[in-house]
Amino acid sequence: MIEPGTGFPTDRADATTPVARSAAEVERLAASAPTLDRVDARSSVCRTCPRLVAWREEVAANPRASFAGEQYWGRPITGWGDPKPRIVVVGLAPAAHGGNRTGRIFTGDRSGDWLFAALHRAGLARQPTSVSAYDDQELLHTRITLPVRCAPPANKPTPAERDACAPWLHQELRFLLPTAKAFVVLGGFGWTSTWSALRAAGAAVPARTPAFGHGVQVELDSGQAVIGCYHVSQQNTFTGRLTEAMLDDVFLAARRASGLVE
Numbered sequence: 001m002i003e004p005g006t007g008f009p010t011d012r013a014d015a016t017t018p019v020a021r022s023a024a025e026v027e028r029l030a031a032s033a034p035t036l037d038r039v040d041a042r043s044s045v046c047r048t049c050p051r052l053v054a055w056r057e058e059v060a061a062n063p064r065a066s067f068a069g070e071q072y073w074g075r076p077i078t079g080w081g082d083p084k085p086r087i088v089v090v091g092l093a094p095a096a097h098g099g100n101r102t103g104r105i106f107t108g109d110r111s112g113d114w115l116f117a118a119l120h121r122a123g124l125a126r127q128p129t130s131v132s133a134y135d136d137q138e139l140l141h142t143r144i145t146l147p148v149r150c151a152p153p154a155n156k157p158t159p160a161e162r163d164a165c166a167p168w169l170h171q172e173l174r175f176l177l178p179t180a181k182a183f184v185v186l187g188g189f190g191w192t193s194t195w196s197a198l199r200a201a202g203a204a205v206p207a208r209t210p211a212f213g214h215g216v217q218v219e220l221d222s223g224q225a226v227i228g229c230y231h232v233s234q235q236n237t238f239t240g241r242l243t244e245a246m247l248d249d250v251f252l253a254a255r256r257a258s259g260l261v262e
């Protein structure tokens, strides 16, 4: 595991960063975080969910053979990208040997291969691949974030873990709402979490959460758009449920909604 404040590229925390150990502490530390950087720092040292803390650290201590010798991040993953984005992409949770290894969201796994290639085709990422926090990848006008920040066993967080983690995303969105014009939400889990987070962050959203579907686009009174997209998981990309063309259409819609293209 990478210790806070030891110089890792995406690390915003240090030894003095307060550590949340309960849902109530997540609420307090998230709501009082004065900047986006502080949200990132505080969430990256969180130890609230015992099952997820144990899993992320066990995986980090036992690398896959193909990653033998690598020091895994082994901590919660924060949002990453432009701090004043026009487009916000919301996923689900980090992968055990992806973000949990590389310390950067969607970096170093097959889902990320799809996502970053699509962002690059859309002009929203400098490079088509993202393999390490030490590469030169950069998101353009875009930030990626997630509702559950620790890698869950079988990629399935429990409802209690989802609820415990939610305040981090709520506070993050408070800082992103002033500039964000489009939210691209990957999968039904992220869809539900995003609507809750938008509501908590103060956005005027419909009383009833709209139904999730690929390509569904909901316009808020503020002019911001929330766009549904099948998750870039291998379950969808290997089976053809989600194709490159479908992903490209979603990011074209997001670029239009955010004024990056007519």
Ligand code: SF4
Residues within 6 Å of the ligand: 026, 043, 046, 047, 048, 049, 052, 053, 076, 148, 149, 150, 161, 164, 165, 166
């Ligand atoms: S999932 Fe969220 S609330 Fe739970 S330990 Fe990780 S960062 Fe903390």
